Amino acid sequence: MRLNIESIILDGVEWEFMLEIISRTLLMFLIILLVLRLSGRRGVRQLTLFEVAIILGMGSAAGDPMFQDDIPILYGFIVLLTIILFYKLVTWLTRKSTWFNVVLEGKPMCIVKDGMFEIKKENDSDFSKMEFFAELRNHSVEHLGQLRTALLEVDGSMSLLYYPKDDRRYGLPLFPGQYEKIDPTRHSGPFACMFCGNVLERVAAEDSVCPRCDRRDWTLAINVGRD
Ligand SMILES: [Zn+2]
Structure with missing residues (x-):
């Protein structure tokens, strides 16, 4: 043809x-x-x-x-x-x-609370995590430790509340290069769980389980302040 x-x-x-x-x-x-x-x-x-x-x-x-x-x-x-x-x-x-x-429109959904992802059950989240990471980066959020609360509004926009600038907490980094899986036995902490953002001073072994979400992937937490 x-x-x-x-x-x-x-x-x-x-x-x-x-x-x-x-x-x-x-x-x-x-x-x-x-x-x-x-x-x-x-x-x-x-x-x-x-x-x-x-x-x-x-x-x-x-x-x-x-x-x-x-x-x-x-x-x-x-x-x-x-x-x-x-x-x-x-x-x-x-x-x-x-x-x-x-x-008709759903409810605003709490995504971050106290510097950690608000994830109750494994399949509780129907938002794409990578999309959400990008959205936070767009708001110049460098790590979850800067965020007190993040709400996903029904129109898809994001409402953010920050910790005060001088309140420097450790959190899960959101930018590539820092959001990378590491072996916690080879580094000194604090470490952040790559799934839920939980921060621990010490992680005993490479495959240590996060007490909050039962995942085993860790990265180095950072506490960079906001400008
Ligand atoms: Zn976790």
């Missing part, structure tokens, strides 16, 4: 429809802007899952009438308006009912 690029791009094109596509696109674009303004949201930085669902729903309704001559712009407008009214209703409900809010 031969791939005919020209026919993929041009087959069925009606040239006289081009002008209509341009005017449909401009009109639809104005409607999208108008409807988004009606939603009452300011810009978009982080989206909750519900908002992502809304945007997915709006996408095709906004796009299809731009280039399909059998779809009146009015249809697209009605779909957008319905979605936004639904969005308004649901956000109103989430303000009225905490239960509804939690069902």
Whole structure:
């Protein structure tokens, strides 16, 4: 089978429809802007899952009438308006009912407490650890000992509380080069558990178990202060 690029791009094109596509696109674009303004949201930085669902729903309704001559712009407008009214209703409900809010968007999740990962059971964490490391590095956190609390908000953003600058605690390093497995019998401590961030002055043997999470990987803890 031969791939005919020209026919993929041009087959069925009606040239006289081009002008209509341009005017449909401009009109639809104005409607999208108008409807988004009606939603009452300011810009978009982080989206909750519900908002992502809304945007997915709006996408095709906004796009299809731009280039399909059998779809009146009015249809697209009605779909957008319905979605936004639904969005308004649901956000109103989430303000009225905490239960509804939690069902729809989840709860903020405590990730770091007292300089350690807050991990109760082995499979308790459904966030990707490496992603979370990257997020903390973005906030210029060099090791977990600098953090009193880290919350993962429902929109995916991170809220951080730090220890005071002069309170220098040891913690699990987050940057490559320092976050590396070592043999604790060949170094002097303190050591940090690579899984949960637990810091110990001494670790007896290479395969010593972390009393907090039962893992066996250790790295050197650091206590660099924040600038
Ligand atoms: Zn541990």
